[in-house]
Amino acid sequence: MxxxxxxxxxxxxxxxxxxxxxxxxxxxxxxxxxxxxxxxxxxxxxxxxxxxxxxxxxxxxxxxxxxxxxxxxxxxYIGTWLPEPIVEDDINDPSISLEKKETISTAFLLLLQQLTEVERAVFLLREVFQYDYDDIASIVGRSSTNCRQIFHRAKKGMMHRPDSVKPNDDHSNIYLEKFAQAVLDGNMDLVHAMLKKDAVFYSDGGGKVMAALRPIFSADHIARFLLGVITKLPANATYQFKNVNGSPGMIVMIDGRIDYVVSFEVNDGKIAKIYMVSNPDKLNHLNQ
DNA sequence: CTATCCTAGTGCGTGCGTTT
DNA sequence: AAACGCACGCACTAGGATAG
Structure with missing residues (x-):
C-alpha cells in the first residue's frame, strides 16, 4: 500500500x-x-x-x-487540567467522523487521566477500537494474558465512573442557549434553577490567564461565579454555540480570537458539569 | 548521626478455574 | 475454544529499626 x-x-x-x-x-x-x-x-x-x-x-x-x-x-500544572477541546465545526478535525462521541467527551478523557500510560493504551485499544488481545499484546509489548489483566484492572478503575454522558440533542442545545441567556441577563434565580444542586465547574487556564484554580462545587457557588465573570468580559465579546468534544458547548470570542471554550454535561434536564478551557496554549489549534 | 537491613504494603504478571 | 475473573506470588518501594 x-x-x-x-x-x-x-x-x-x-x-x-x-x-x-x-x-x-x-x-x-x-x-x-x-x-x-x-x-x-x-x-x-x-x-x-x-x-x-x-x-x-x-x-x-x-x-x-x-x-x-x-x-x-x-x-x-497550575490548576485543573482539561484536554484541548475539539470543536465540531472545525473541518480539520477527522475524529468527528468516527462514532462513539462519548469517548471523546471531556468527562471520558478526564477519567482516562486516572489510568497509567499502558493501562490507558490497552483500555482504549480494547474498549474503543475493539482490538483483540493478541494485537494489543504486540502493540504494547506485553503478553496477551497480561493485557487482559491490565484491561480488567483499568476497567475496574473506571468503574466509579459518574453518570455517563448523554449524546447531544436539540433539546440540550436549546437548554444551553437558555442557560447562556440567563447568565448574560444576570438572572441569578434562573441560572441557579438550571444547574443541578451538586453541579461542578472545572476551569483550565494553565496558570497563564485568570481562571478558577480549583473546581467550583454546587449550583450556588457556580451561579455566583458565572454572574461575576460575565460582567468582566468586554462588551465586544461574541458567543457561538458549538459541539465541543461531542457535548453541547459554546465558544467566546474577543477581538476575533477564541478566548474561552466551554462545554456542558446535561443530566436529567439540568446542567451537571461545566468545563471551561481558557489556557491559550490549548486554544491555539482553534485560532489558526 | 548515618548506613544498611528488615518488613509491611503495593503494584504487576502469570496461570488456573469458570463461563459462554 | 475463546474470553473472563480471580488469586497467588514475585518484585519493588518506603519507612522504621538496629548496628556501627
Whole structure:
C-alpha cells in the first residue's frame, strides 16, 4: 500500500487514538505525522505485513513516551487540567467522523487521566477500537494474558465512573442557549434553577490567564461565579454555540480570537458539569 | 548521626478455574 | 475454544529499626 493511501485510510483512526491518549490535538497530530514519516522512510515496506498494526504500534508507543516525559510537567500544572477541546465545526478535525462521541467527551478523557500510560493504551485499544488481545499484546509489548489483566484492572478503575454522558440533542442545545441567556441577563434565580444542586465547574487556564484554580462545587457557588465573570468580559465579546468534544458547548470570542471554550454535561434536564478551557496554549489549534 | 537491613504494603504478571 | 475473573506470588518501594 502506498504511504499516501495509508495516510487517507488510517489517519483518522490514529489521530483519534493519539488524541484520546494525550488529550492534546497538536501533540496527537505531531505523533501521527511522525508515524507516517517513519512508514515512508521504512526501507523495505514489504516486510511490514500489517501496516495498520505497525502504525498503531508506533503511535501508541510514542504516546506512552510522551505521557511519561510530560508526567513531571503535569505534576506542576497550575490548576485543573482539561484536554484541548475539539470543536465540531472545525473541518480539520477527522475524529468527528468516527462514532462513539462519548469517548471523546471531556468527562471520558478526564477519567482516562486516572489510568497509567499502558493501562490507558490497552483500555482504549480494547474498549474503543475493539482490538483483540493478541494485537494489543504486540502493540504494547506485553503478553496477551497480561493485557487482559491490565484491561480488567483499568476497567475496574473506571468503574466509579459518574453518570455517563448523554449524546447531544436539540433539546440540550436549546437548554444551553437558555442557560447562556440567563447568565448574560444576570438572572441569578434562573441560572441557579438550571444547574443541578451538586453541579461542578472545572476551569483550565494553565496558570497563564485568570481562571478558577480549583473546581467550583454546587449550583450556588457556580451561579455566583458565572454572574461575576460575565460582567468582566468586554462588551465586544461574541458567543457561538458549538459541539465541543461531542457535548453541547459554546465558544467566546474577543477581538476575533477564541478566548474561552466551554462545554456542558446535561443530566436529567439540568446542567451537571461545566468545563471551561481558557489556557491559550490549548486554544491555539482553534485560532489558526 | 548515618548506613544498611528488615518488613509491611503495593503494584504487576502469570496461570488456573469458570463461563459462554 | 475463546474470553473472563480471580488469586497467588514475585518484585519493588518506603519507612522504621538496629548496628556501627
Amino acid at each position: 502506498e504511504t499516501a493511501q495509508a495516510y487517507r485510510t488510517y489517519k483518522p483512526l490514529l489521530f483519534s487514538l493519539a488524541y484520546r491518549m494525550l488529550g492534546s490535538v497538536m501533540d496527537a497530530e505531531d505523533i501521527v505525522h511522525e508515524a507516517f514519516l517513519l512508514l515512508g522512510a521504512a526501507s523495505d515496506k514489504t516486510k511490514i505485513n500489517n501496516i495498520k498494526a505497525y502504525l498503531c504500534k508506533i503511535v501508541t508507543n510514542r504516546c506512552i513516551d510522551k505521557l511519561r516525559s510530560a508526567a513531571k510537567q503535569r505534576e506542576v
